[in-house]
Amino acid sequence: MGIIAYRRENRTWVQSRLMNLTWFDVVARPAASPMLNRFHPYKPPAQRRSISIGRHKKCVVSVQWAYDTSTCDPDHPIMYAALPMSPAQLGAYVRHALSNSSCHTHIRNDSLEVRKEYIASIHQKAGERSAALKSQLKAEFGVEADKVLNSHSVTRISSTFDCLRLSKAQMVDRCAMDIHVGYDASNDELGRAVLEMFDRPLLKQAIFDAQWSYLVQLMPYLEPAILDAWF
Numbered sequence: 001m002g003i004i005a006y007r008r009e010n011r012t013w014v015q016s017r018l019m020n021l022t023w024f025d026v027v028a029r030p031a032a033s034p035m036l037n038r039f040h041p042y043k044p045p046a047q048r049r050s051i052s053i054g055r056h057k058k059c060v061v062s063v064q065w066a067y068d069t070s071t072c073d074p075d076h077p078i079m080y081a082a083l084p085m086s087p088a089q090l091g092a093y094v095r096h097a098l099s100n101s102s103c104h105t106h107i108r109n110d111s112l113e114v115r116k117e118y119i120a121s122i123h124q125k126a127g128e129r130s131a132a133l134k135s136q137l138k139a140e141f142g143v144e145a146d147k148v149l150n151s152h153s154v155t156r157i158s159s160t161f162d163c164l165r166l167s168k169a170q171m172v173d174r175c176a177m178d179i180h181v182g183y184d185a186s187n188d189e190l191g192r193a194v195l196e197m198f199d200r201p202l203l204k205q206a207i208f209d210a211q212w213s214y215l216v217q218l219m220p221y222l223e224p225a226i227l228d229a230w231f
Contacts, residue, residue, distance in 0.1 A: 003015060003016065003018065003019075003176070003214045004016040004019045004021075004024070005214065005215045005218075013215055013219075014215075015209070015213050015214060015215040027229075031223060036218065036221060038180075038182075039160070039161075039162050039163040039180045039182065040160070040161045040162055040163075041160035041161065041162075041163060041165050041178075041180060042160075042161075043160065043161030043162070044160075044161065045159045045160055045161050047103040047159065048067040048068075048103045048105065048158070048159060049065075049067065049098050049099075049101040049102070049103060049158070049159045050065045050067065050098075050101055050156060050157060050158040050159065051063060051064050051065060051094070051097045051098055051101055051156075051157050052065070052149060052154055052155070052156050052157075052169055053094065053097065053154065053155055053157065053194065054148040054149045054150075054151050054153050054154040054155075055083070055148070055151070055153040055198050056083075056141075056143050056148045056151075057083070058082065058083060058141045058142075058143055059080050059081060059082050059083055059137075059141050059143060059148075060080065060081055060083060060085075060090070060093065061078065061079070061080045061137065061143070061145050061148040061149060062078070062079045062080070062093075062094075062097045063077065063078060063149060064076045064077060064078075064079065064097055064098075064100045064101040064102070065101050065102075066101070066102045066103075066104055066122055066126065067101070067102065067103045067104055067105065068103070068104045068105050068107060068108070069104050069107075069118075069119050069122045069123070070119070071119075071122055071123050071126050071127075072126045072130065073100060073101055073102045073126065074121075074122050074125035074126045074129060075100070075102075075125075075129070076097075076100035076101075076129075077126045077129050077130040077133065078129075078130055078133040078134060078137070078145055079093075079096075079097050079100065079133075080133075080137050080141075080143075080145075081093050082141070086188075086191070087187075087188045087189075087190075087191030087192045087195060088186070088187040088188040088191055089187075089191065090187075090190075090191035090194055090195065091185075091186070091187030091188060091189070091190035091191035091192075091194070092187045092191075094157060094190055094191070094194060095187065095190070098157065098159065098164075104118075104122070107119070133145075134146070152170065152201075152202050153198040153199075154168075154169040154170065155167065155168060155169060155194060155197040155198060156168075156169045157194070160180075162182065162183065163180045163181055163182050163183060164180070164181045164182075164183070164190070165178050165179075165180055166178060166179040166180070166181065166193055166194065166197045167197075168197060168200055168202070170202055171202060171203070171208075174203075174208055174212065176208075176212050176213050176214045176217065177200065177208070177212045179193045179196065179197055181193050
């Protein structure tokens, strides 16, 4: 699946929603493709790990997800750390939080009954542990985890084949705004990317299309031979 842009007969370009790329043939690629396609987030990682992290003026709070269970990790459902912290410290926190998330894709090989029982046990343990950690957070900082994790700052960070993908949690369908950070990036680089995503506004569709769409981002890199092609 991918985003397709096409030119209408009036020579205006339009960006579509997700489409099946097997329906199309590649006839040319931009010369800048190696730069534009540095990462391959559409490829599956060895292990799927993800967190959601939000910022409060006193602390950052994160949820470590248990992939394939529709809930958080039973051992480390909630984490938090006091602010201020440097970008490098934030990057280190994110890596630690990701290491405390978990991947449970192995249950796909189990029977439906076994999966249901396994997931129920994860939900129960995660719920009990979350409640204790939320109370601890409230006692230490006077902060309610649920409010932080429902704020506009919340960022979803997921592992992919060769990078971490940062998405605005309340704009997950607008992936052109995602930030991709290579696994070889420093903690400082990762932390700065997270801070940037924290501060990105929630946009209405028209403003997003004008400022952030794939079409807007790619146009400056497309050669005339591609822009003027006619089929």
